[in-house]
Amino acid sequence: xxxxxxxxxxxxxxxxxxxxxxxxxxxxxxxxxxxxxxxxxxxxxxxxxxxxxxxxxxxxxxxxxxxxxxxxxxxxxxxxxxxxxxxxxxxxxxxxxxxxxxxxxxxxxxxxxxxxxxxxxxxxxxxxxxxxxxxxxxxxxxxxxxxxxxxxxxxxxxxxxxxxxxxxxxxxxxxxxxxxxxxxxxxxxxxxxxxxxxxxxxxxxxxxxxxxxxxxxxxxxxxxxxxxxxxxxxxxxxxxxxxxxxxxxxxxxxx
Numbered sequence: 001x002x003x004x005x006x007x008x009x010x011x012x013x014x015x016x017x018x019x020x021x022x023x024x025x026x027x028x029x030x031x032x033x034x035x036x037x038x039x040x041x042x043x044x045x046x047x048x049x050x051x052x053x054x055x056x057x058x059x060x061x062x063x064x065x066x067x068x069x070x071x072x073x074x075x076x077x078x079x080x081x082x083x084x085x086x087x088x089x090x091x092x093x094x095x096x097x098x099x100x101x102x103x104x105x106x107x108x109x110x111x112x113x114x115x116x117x118x119x120x121x122x123x124x125x126x127x128x129x130x131x132x133x134x135x136x137x138x139x140x141x142x143x144x145x146x147x148x149x150x151x152x153x154x155x156x157x158x159x160x161x162x163x164x165x166x167x168x169x170x171x172x173x174x175x176x177x178x179x180x181x182x183x184x185x186x187x188x189x190x191x192x193x194x195x196x197x198x199x200x201x202x203x204x205x206x207x208x209x210x211x212x213x214x215x216x217x218x219x220x221x222x223x224x225x226x227x228x229x230x231x232x233x234x235x236x237x238x239x240x241x242x243x244x245x246x247x248x249x250x251x252x253x254x255x
Contacts, residue, residue, distance in 0.1 A: 001024070004023070004025060004080055004081070005075055005080035007032075007084070008029075008084065008088065009030055009086055009236070010231065011160070011238070012246075013030070014230070017230075018230070029075065031063055031066055032071060033092070033094065034143055035135035036103050037069070038072075038143070040069070040101075042098035042102055044117060045097070047067055047113065054110045055107060063105065066105075067113070079151060080152070082155060082157075082158060083156070083158065084158045084250070086160040086162050087206075090202060091184050092185065093188070094132055096122060097122035098118040101125075104124065106185050128190075140206050156253065158250065159206060159215050159216070161215055162217075163200075164192050166180075166223075167225065168224065168227060178192060216246060218246055224238060224239045225238055225239070226238060
């Protein structure tokens, strides 16, 4: 039986529940970045064992893993047969804080951890900046070396090449266009087109670095967002046919 690890977002994790499957032997690493996975943990930041008000256990666990840098050890301990990457969570700015890096996610905003002293002098690194791209490319190289230097070298590595949808189905089933500037995180705006260009760069660079990588991508016609999606309307909350196509491609890759 496959033992699957996802380093990515709900677009991959949600394949199972959306298609009526029950995930087994699954490790899910989210709300992080290749730029922050290999960075030192921010010094002086403390995290709670229980989720603060407003956070569910899984999102809080993902946030804590990003702050404490525990995801890589969990990945090795899981001993996956397949590691699936997607880069949709590579939309958040980074914070340089306490000698380390963290992803500036919604979970971090609502956790209350930003009130701690180290964050008062944190430096924001914009996702679209050259500095963020350099940090990400460095992290991609470190991920390649890490996989090759550990028992993870035996796993099949798959890249789910997702992009933001520029169209969506409204409540009447009509196809509408997204505005090009979308809200990433409560007032932090991003250009949908620029985000997709960035994702193409990230995906191409990762494929060049990673030997034996299996690349899967749904047809452009299926990259359509859904107003009725379980997590609400978003450029990366797709219609069910998108997930069915990716599921088929994963099965063909041995998952």
